[in-house]
Amino acid sequence: MSSTKALKTDWTWEEWQQSRAARRAATLRVGPPVTRRKESSSDRRLRAAFKGQRGPNFDSGR
Amino acid sequence: MDGTEQLVRDIEATPSLLERALKLTGLVTRLFREAGWDLVVVGGSAVEFYTEGAYMSGDIDLCRRTAAPIPLRRAQDLMGQLGATGGPRSWKVAGLFVDVLGLLENEAVTPCRTITTPCGPITIIPPELAVVERTLPAFYPKPDREARNVARKMLTACVRGSTPVDWDEIDRLARLPAYNVAKELASLKKEVTRELNQSA
DSSP states (O other): OOSGGGOOOEEEHHHHHHHHHHHHHHHHTTSOSOOOOSOOTTHHHHHHHTTTSSSOOOOTTO | OOHHHHHHHHHHTOSSHHHHHHHHHHHHHHHHHHTTOOEEEEHHHHHHHHHOOSOOOSEEEEEEOSSSOOOHHHHHHHHHTTTOEEOSSEEEETTEEEEEEEEOOOOOOSOOEEEEETTEEEEEOOHHHHHHHHHHHHHSSSOOHHHHHHHHHHHHHHHHTSSOOOHHHHHHHHHSTTTOOHHHHHHHHHHHHHHHHHTO
């Protein structure tokens, strides 16, 4: 391995929160805003629990 | 209301799905660690952590790093402390499902990543492994657009440096017979790099 020593591997909560927007902006450039799978083996319990969806809504600020 | 109950209520009231999931994972991780088992986040929550790609569903997948199995009764008692319902391997708590799957399979030599949540530190599978794992279903058994989108987002976060990774390790993992997706991954990486450069 060439770069493990330089890798950032630990985040504080604050560091992570500050990094979220940049990560989201980057990934939005290459694909749809939502990539949640349309189905999986857990569909029955998920849709029963989340009003027909496979999970709760994402951040309101997204 | 005791401290744990209050924490669960606070978690339930957290508006961001990913923040809610990470805080809940912090609480679950702490309980199991105190009982002798280390847990690691795998699956959609890990991908969400690395991409912010609106990928995760309403469940959190955890594997144990500790070799010793968790007796189901012990797991029930631990999750019961959080007011969880269901079990014995999947519970509902704080409005989300928590699945404790089994022993972690991790071929990566790079470290798991950690984040210290307000409810305790959690461990997440290495992004190097997540990238390779997500590339596989994008191409096999047949090309899959949904899976490709997720793999592209993982690669983008890595290429942009918002999720720092060891590319040599990604290449090594992708070449393993278990995955055998080095060519496909390289092509996808080139594709997103080109798109990022064009839209810069």
